[in-house]
Every structure is written in C-alpha cells, then in structure tokens.
Amino acid sequence: MAETVEYEVVTQAGAGRDAGSGEPVLMSARASEGGLDAAAAAARRLVDALVRLGDSTDYDTDALATRINAIAAEVEDALPDEAARLVEMWQQEGPNRHDLVTGPQNPIAPPLVVHGQPDGSVEASTTLPIAYQGQPRMAHGGISALLLDHTLGMANGWAGRGGMTARLTLNFKRPVPLGEPITIRAKQESVDGRKLYTQGVLSVDGEPCVTAEALFIAGHLPRPTAD
Numbered sequence: 052m053a054e055t056v057e058y059e060v061v062t063q064a065g066a067g068r069d070a071g072s073g074e075p076v077l078m079s080a081r082a083s084e085g086g087l088d089a090a091a092a093a094a095r096r097l098v099d100a101l102v103r104l105g106d107s108t109d110y111d112t113d114a115l116a117t118r119i120n121a122i123a124a125e126v127e128d129a130l131p132d133e134a135a136r137l138v139e140m141w142q143q144e145g146p147n148r149h150d151l152v153t154g155p156q157n158p159i160a161p162p163l164v165v166h167g168q169p170d171g172s173v174e175a176s177t178t179l180p181i182a183y184q185g186q187p188r189m190a191h192g193g194i195s196a197l198l199l200d201h202t203l204g205m206a207n208g209w210a211g212r213g214g215m216t217a218r219l220t221l222n223f224k225r226p227v228p229l230g231e232p233i234t235i236r237a238k239q240e241s242v243d244g245r246k247l248y249t250q251g252v253l254s255v256d257g258e259p260c261v262t263a264e265a266l267f268i269a270g271h272l273p274r275p276t277a278d
C-alpha cells in the first residue's frame with residue numbers, strides 16, 4: 052500500500068471549527084473576478100454552449116474547432132514545468148484552487164461552494180448545467196457520487212481529520228434536476244482509530260435525492276515536493 056500522511060486541517064479563516072465563531076465559514080476557494088479563475092469560468096461557459104449547440108445549426112463548427120485549437124496551442128506554449136506546477140498545486144493549506152469539485156481554476160469543477168457549519172457539519176451548494184446530464188434534464192448519477200464523495204471528504208476536514216475514501220454507499224431516491232440549486236449536507240458521524248464514518252445527503256428544494264454513507268481511512272498521499 053502507498054505511504055500516507057496526515058495534515059492538520061486549517062480553515063480559510065485560519066482556525067478549525069472549534070475556534071467557534073458561531074457563523075458558517077467558507078471552506079472552498081473564493082473565485083476571483085480576473086486571472087485564471089476568469090479564464091476557467093470562460094471555459095466552463097464555452098463547454099456549456101458547445102453541449103447546447105447540437106448539429107442542427109448553420110454555425111461553422113469546423114472554424115470554431117480551429118479557433119479553439121489555436122487558443123489551446125497558445126496556452127500550451129505558456130505552460131510551466133509540470134513537476135513545478137504539481138508542487139505549486141499542493142503547497143497551500145486549506146482549500147485549493149485546482150480542485151475538480153470546488154476549484155475556481157478548474158473548468159470542469161461545477162464549482163461547488165462549501166461552508167463549514169457551527170454544528171460540525173458542512174453545507175455545499177451549486178447548480179449543475181447540461182454538461183452533467185445523465186437521464187433527460189437530470190444529473191448523471193456519477194456526478195452526484197462525485198459531489199457527495201467530495202463533500203463528505205470536506206466534512207472530515209471540517210471535523211479536523213481527513214482521509215481517503217475506502218467505501219462509498221449511495222442511495223439514489225429521486226433524480227437530481229439540472230439548472231436548479233442543489234444542496235449537500237454532510238457530517239463526520241464517528242471515528243474508530245483511522246476509520247472515519249461520514250454521512251451526507253444531496254437535496255433539491257428540501258427533498259432528499261441521494262444519500263451517502265462512507266468509510267474514509269485517515270491519511271493522504273504525500274504532497275509533491277521540489278526534490
């Protein structure tokens with residue numbers, strides 16, 4: 052098995068939940084209006100437009116592909132060394148900006164916004180666009196699984212001890228609609244040695260759609276370093 056390490060979890064405000072301001076604390080990275088965050092938001096908008104475009108239009112999609120490839124080539128020319136970028140990705144404490152689920156710099160992140168609650172739970176919210184469609188007008192079940200897994204993981208972080216998912220059990224009770232605000236609540240329910248037991252529910256309009264129970268094992272893979 053791979054070597055794992057444990058980190059102390061800090062919040063964006065610089066303190067764990069026991070600091071106890073009594074107010075929800077933003078755990079996910081706040082999106083900036085400019086820079087890479089804005090470029091990622093533009094890419095998200097483009098993906099959404101492409102999925103909605105379809106074939107029954109006169110729009111010149113060959114020319115579009117050429118223009119998008121030209122932009123991709125321009126960005127590729129500016130890329131830093133990959134190993135250095137990986138170190139940079141993982142150097143900060145707390146929420147990271149490249150994250151697949153919450154990261155403002157990741158165009159495939161919805162992104163999910165997560166707040167730690169004074170009662171030890173976390174609450175996350177987002178609205179899913181059509182790129183995440185499974186059944187007609189509904190989210191793909193794998194996306195619900197991703198959002199729940201991640202939010203349960205953040206609930207562990209909020210509780211002070213995070214880990215890797217070993218087992219995730221989902222119950223799909225109702226389809227999750229696209230284009231409507233979804234809320235995920237999650238909480239670490241108990242700890243037994245390195246075993247962290249965490250539960251959550253994804254709801255729309257107050258109606259539970261997907262419930263999750265998970266076993267996490269405390270520890271993470273080591274962060275990349277410069278040497």
Ligand SMILES: CCCCCCCCCCCCCCCC(=O)SCCNC(=O)CCNC(=O)[C@H](O)C(C)(C)COP(=O)(O)OP(=O)(O)OC[C@H]1O[C@@H](n2cnc3c(N)ncnc32)[C@H](O)[C@@H]1OP(=O)(O)O
Pocket residue numbers: 052053055060061062063077078079144145146200201202203204205208209213214215216217218244245246266268
């Ligand atoms: C404001 C800032 C705050 C931010 C704060 C948070 C920010 C950041 C949040 C990120 C949130 C990401 C959330 C997504 C998290 C992933 O997506 S993680 C990726 C998906 N998961 C994986 O890839 C895990 C793959 N599996 C593995 O690497 C290894 O199996 C594991 C899970 C590390 C466990 O291996 P291990 O460390 O060698 O542990 P091992 O000794 O085998 O097992 C320990 C105990 O657990 C039991 N166990 C292990 N696996 C299982 C299993 N599947 N079923 C039942 N029992 C099991 C064992 O039987 C053993 O029990 P005991 O003998 O002690 O009673």
